[in-house]
């Protein structure tokens with residue numbers, strides 16, 4: 001099922017330990033491939049329904065990833081007492097380009113239609129890169145360029161693992177196979193609402209989503225990148241699993257880059273709190289938004305803040321002793337100075353500060369609509 005890049009012709013020169021590692025890896029690859037083939041043969045993905053009751057019976061349970069990054073030591077969110085932690089940026093020593101977005105994050109998500117042909121290109125690797133897919137079909141087009149054909153099962157997700165052969169650093173391009181969408185008001189009982197069919201300002205970024213990520217209860221903790229989980233982007237509306245969302249690779253990459261920027265300024269956080277990621281048009285209207293064109297409904301927007309102590313409000317990252325709009329302004333400046341619209345187009349987008357009110361603390365809205373927007 002899985003076609004891989006030809007191995008380096010160095011068998012005779014392999015050191016015994018390296019050969020052992022390769023042997024174990026090959027065994028694991030074969031096992032993983034067999035497993036996924038078996039799962040597909042069974043035609044089943046019974047994960048959502050089986051566990052929905054367990055999860056819904058625990059309302060208010062905060063997922064582990066939403067808790068503060070500072071797991072040890074006294075709780076603090078002041079800039080003066082951040083300690084000596086370092087930020088693991090989760091970057092590999094080479095870069096992958098998928099769907100027009102470049103990323104060197106060791107987990108990089110990509111969202112594909114059933115049976116879609118996905119082009120994967122590697123740049124900057126110090127040695128030959130080998131690719132192995134857990135499922136689907138992988139074809140090497142030329143050195144460093146592959147075409148992966150997604151399985152036809154909506155809801156499947158699989159790693160296409162790219163490994164450079166010098167230091168064995170690797171990137172998992174984690175492909176999520178979308179459930180095709182044609183404007184239905186709900187999917188498997190999960191309310192979507194209505195997308196407008198007329199494009200806002202003729203911008204194709206406002207086209208009807210072609211598909212949705214199916215999120216079972218187990219998928220909530222699925223990593224989409226080194227510091228973000230799929231569940232962080234779920235719409236906050238009620239409903240049982242499976243749930244559905246739209247998410248864009250560029251948004252996840254942008255949020256990872258923002259975490260790196262924060263770390264360079266001394267604010268080390270394991271993730272950003274995503275107060276609002278994907279919003280169904282149904283939910284967006286229900287919370288009182290009058291626009292039908294929120295970027296949240298297109299999967300490329302997130303309202304975020306730093307919340308290492310998990311108290312539900314922005315941390316005091318400017319060190320003035322309190323949480324306020326000034327802390328959101330720190331995030332704003334970092335985004336504004338990094339993604340000014342003149343850089344990679346896929347990462348350019350909207351940015352706004354929101355002051356605290358009775359319903360929420362301060363936060364910033366970040367999106368990757370493809371061009372600069374401020375309000």
Ligand SMILES: [Ca+2]
Nearest residue numbers: 307313314315
């Ligand atoms: Ca906090």
Ligand SMILES: [Ca+2]
Nearest residue numbers: 316318320322
């Ligand atoms: Ca502050």
